[in-house]
Amino acid sequence: MSDTLQAPFSVLFVDDDEMSRNHFARAIGGDYRVHVAHGADHAMAVLSEHGAEIAVLVTDFRMPGRDGDDLLREVAHAYPQIVRILVTAYADKDMLLQTVNSGDIFRILEKPLRTDTVREVLQLAIARYTEREARQQRLLAMDETLAFLAHELNTPLATISLFARSVETDVAEQYDPERQKEIGRAAASMLNNAQYCLTLISSFWATVHKSGAAQSAAAVESRAVRATRLIATLLDTYPFAAAQRDGITLDVKGDFVVYAMPNCVALVLSSLLSNALRALAGTPHPSLRIEVVAEPELEIRVCDNGPGIAPEIRARLLLDPVTTHAGSGGHGMGMIFCNRIMQSFGGSLRIDSALGEGTTVTMGFPNLNGRLSATDDE
Secondary structure, three states: EEEOOOOOOEEEEOOOHHHHHHHHHHHHHHOEEEEEEHHHHHHHHHHHHOOOEEEEEEEEOOOOOOOOHHHHHHHHHHHOEEEOOOOOOOOOHHHHHHHHHHHHHOOOEEEOOOHHHHHHHHHHHHHHHHHHHHHHHHHHHHHHHHHHHHHHHHHHHHHHHHHHHHHHHHHOOOOOHHHHHEEEEEHHHHHHHHHHHHHHHHHHHHHHHHHHHHHHHHOEEEEEEEEHHHHHHHHHHHOOOOOOOHHEEEEEOOEEEEOOOHHHHHHHHHHHHHHHHOOOOOOOOEHHHHHHHOOOOOOEEEOOOOOOOHHHHOOOOOOOOOOHHHHHOOOHHHHHOOOOOOHOOOOEEEEEOOOOOEEEEEEEEEEEEEEEEOOOOO
């Protein structure tokens, strides 16, 4: 599948009647990925496997065993981000009132279902889901990124403090040329560590500011999110200039779930996209391909046909503050920042490039049994 993705949101339809399930899947399947279940327990099993992508639950009320009310309450507790819709052929007002109050129902649909009505309600439900995600995402993104920054800044700041105490002690002692050299080296180390802290914060802020609404792609609370969904939202919200978007293709060879720090992963994606677009600025026929691969390893690759990177610079990009864009404000900390993010949850970042042959940056993810097939369906 290349460059054409279904909406990154899925709908779960629950009904004990097979004909109803088949009709719903045929009617709505062209707009959304549809999962179906024949009862409450089956629905929870589907959610345990696909909860990262399901945005809306549509469930019948009258079903053998546990009814729709019981399912709605369980989903409200276990998956509060999912928008819930009840389908019923009954007009028992007391029952409906109790269900709405206990299950936080978004809408109630009456049987028989009309396709145009269902489509309209699903559009509204997706809009509600997106708004809810965006609100929660801002808090989650702040928690994740501040925790990462606190971890990153702790060591250099502790080093600065240690050297500062050493300098304070040494300057009070008798003058000694060798000690003065040590003080000079300590001062240089303090300066380097302080500069790292400052540039890290600067790089982080610039990336957040540029990516903007792209962060709404990430997970709510501890929920995971598919790699294709992160990318789709980034491409929908990134502030492309002129015809930049036209040169970007998406090649999905196998989808997978991003479990750890999806907000920070979105930041890395945004940063890599920005770097690639900047490298392509002077290329006659720019091309940027984003690949999602699930076999043999879980990877996202950002590939461009730009001028490439010299070997001596490429070897240092993930370790030292080196940049080929100093004239445009680059400070070389962006790739270090991206690499540390990936390493923080067991992932990796790899750069393959040669002068005149373009560059591929590969984000590697730990396999936590979250692999999905790009063609899986219920």
